[in-house]
Amino acid sequence: MQGLFRKSALFVALAGLTFAAHAITFKPGTYEVTTRGNAGPLTVATTFSKNRIEKIEIKNSNDTSYVGGVAMEKVRNEILSKQHLGVDTVSGATMSSAALLRAVGEAAEKAGVSAESLVPHKKPVDPATLPAEKITTDVVVIGAGGTGLAAAATAAEKGAKVLLIEKMPFAGGSSALAGGAIVGTGTTYQKAAGIRDDVDDMLEDWAEHDETAVKGGDKDYPDPKLRRLMLERSTEAVEWLGKTVGLEFAEPRPFGHGGDKRAHAPKASPVPASGMGSTPAGGTYVVKAVQDYAKKKGVAMQFNTTAYALVKNAAGEVTGVLAHDGKKRYEVKADAVVLATGGFAHNMEMMAERLPVFTVATERSVAAKGDTGDGLRMALKAGAAEVDDSWVIGLYLLPRYDELKTAITGKSKQRDLVLVNEKGQRFVNEARPYIADHCGMQRVCWVIIDSSDEKKADIAAKYFNYDVAVYGEDFAKLGRRMGVPAEVFAKTMADYNENAEDGDDPTFGKDEDYLRPLVKAPFFAIRVEPGLGGTIGGVKTTSDFEVLDKAGKVIPGLYAGGEMANRPYYARNYESGTGLGLAYGSGRVAGAAAAERALKK
Secondary structure, eight states: OHHHHHHHHHHHHTTTOOOOOOOOOOOOEEEEEEEEOSSSEEEEEEEEOSSSEEEEEEEEOOSOIIIIIHHHHHHHHHHHHHTSSOOOOOTTOHHHHHHHHHHHHHHHHHTTOOGGGGSOOOOOOOGGGSOEEEEEOSEEEEOOBHHHHHHHHHHHHTTOOEEEEOSSSSSBHHHHHSOOOEEOSSOHHHHHTTOOOOHHHHHHHHHHHHTTSOSOOOTTOSOHHHHHHHHHHHHHHHHHIIIIIOOOBOOOEEETTEEEEEEEOBTTOOOOSOSSSOOOSHHHHHHHHHHHHHHHTTOEEEOSOEEEEEEEOTTSOEEEEEEEOSSOEEEEEOSEEEEOOOOOTTOHHHHHHHOGGGGGGSTTOOSOTTOSSHHHHHHHHTTBOBOSSOEEEEEEEEESSTTHHHHTOBTTBTTTOEEEETTSOOOSOTTSSOOHHHHHTSSOEEEEEOSSSHHHHHHHHHTBBTTTEEEESSHHHHHHHHTSOHHHHHHHHHHHHHHHHHTOOTTTOOOGGGOOOOOSSSEEEEEEEEEEEEEEOBBOBOTTOEEEBTTSOEEEEEEEOGGGBOGGGOSSSOOTTHHHHHHHHHHHHHHHHHHHHHHHO
16 A cells, blocks of 8 residues: 555656656567556556557547546547656546556566666755755744735834744645635624624634534543634734734624624635635735735745754754755744644655555645645754644535535525435434534545536536436335445335424434435435545644743743644634634744744844
C-alpha cells in the first residue's frame, strides 16, 4: 500500500514538467496490467517498441465513459505524445487518470524500464547550498492565513518590527476559502440590530451540539474555560476587524444550519449558493482587509518562501527561523516566532498516522492546499508537545463527481437527506449542523433519494456504477445493488418513511421539518465521502498560545495559533464560525504576546 501511494503521488506531483530526454530501452512487446481504478479494477495493455511507448489500450474499466473514460483518453493521448508519465491528471477525475498513469508505469517495469525513469524530475532544493541572506526582526510570523495576518498586524500595532513568511504565492490559507462569517456574541453589531445574545447562550448551544459529536474523544476536550475564553476573544476580534481594520459587516444572521444571529460576515461578500464545498468568496474579503491593514502597519511580507526549521539557542529559546525561496536561504533572527501554518489536512502521511479512517478524504479536502503540517513538523522537532486525540473539521458530504452534488442538495442544504452505512442502517440525525465526520466513521456512506425530483433522479441515473450511484425499483433491489443487507435496508427505509409520515423520528430525533418520506420509484443511492475543512489538533499551548514542551514548560519565544493549537476547544465535532473566530482571535493574542516578549528583550 505504501508503494502504491508513493507511485500515485509521484505521478500527480510531477505532472506538467518538461521531460529531459535520455536513452531508454524497452523490451518490446505488449504488457497487460490490472490495477486499482477509480470505480473498480482497471486493466490496461501497453505496447512498447525498443525506444517508444507505441500504444495504450484500456481493456477493462468500471468508470463512467463520459467522466473517467474521457479523462483517461486525454491522459493516454498526452503520454503517447510526450513519451513520458509526467502529464497532468484531469481535474474532477484525478483518481481515474492517476490509475492509468500507474498502470502504464507498472507495464514499463515489466518491459525493463523503471517507472521513475519515465517521470521528469526536478532536483530537490538543498537550502544549505543556496546563498544566504541574514535578516533581523523582532517577530517573525510563519503563515499568512487569518491567524498569521492577525498575529502580524497585532504585533505591529504594539510597535514590533514584523516579518510575515508564506510559502504560497498569496495570502489567505483556509481563512480565504471559508464563507467569512465569524462567531460573535454581544457585539455592537448585534446590539445595533436589537439582537440580545451573550457568551453563555452560545456555550449552551454549542454544548447541545456536542451531544451528537462522534464518541470516543479525549475526556479533557473540550476545556470549558478555554472555550469560553475563545468565544470572548472571537467577539473581540469581530470588534477589532470592524472598528480598527475597517471591515464593514452585514447585519448579523444565523449560520447556515440556523440558530441565533451570531454570524458576522463582511457586507460586500456574496452569499454562497450552496454549502457543498464550492469556494465562497466571503473569507477573501476578510483576509484582504487584514492584509491591507497589516501592510499599513508596516508588516514586511515575503511570499513563495518556505520556512523549514526553527532556530534555538543553548538556553532552549527559539531565536529565529530558516527559510528559502529556491534561490536564496534566509536566516531570520527574531525574538519571537508565531506558527500560523494551518493544519495537516493535505498531508497524507500525517493523516494516516493520526486519523487513518479519514485518509481517504485527504485528496478532496476543501482546506487550503498549503495545509501540509509544516508548522507541526517544525514545532515537534523543536521539542513541542503535540495534543492528544487529533480530529477533523468535517463540513460537507461529497459525492464522487461534482454534478452529483445537485442531486443531494436542496433548499434545506443536506438536512432532509437519508444516510445509511454498509449495514443498511441509519447512523446519525441527518439534520444536525455537521455530519461529515460521522460519515467518515462508517465503512461506506450512502445518500438515499427517490424520483420525486425528476432533475435529481436524472442526474443520479447518469452515474450508474456500483461504487458511485445505483438504483432500484424497490428498496430491497436497491440494497442488493448497494452491497448492503437488503432486508435490513428495506426495513430501515420502511421505518423511516412511516416515521416521516407521522412527523416523528424516535431513532435519532430528527426535526419533523426535515422528515420527508421517500416513496416514488425508482430509488437511488449515491455514495458520499466526508469533505474536510481542516484538522483539529496541533501543539499544546498556554491560554496565551505560548507553545509547551513535553514536560509542560513554555518554549520561550515560540507561539502557535489557529489550527496549530485548536484541539482544546472542541469535542469530536465542529461548530460554525469558530474556525475563523479562533483564527483571528488566537492570532491577535499570539501576536500581542510575541511583540511584548520581543520589545522587552
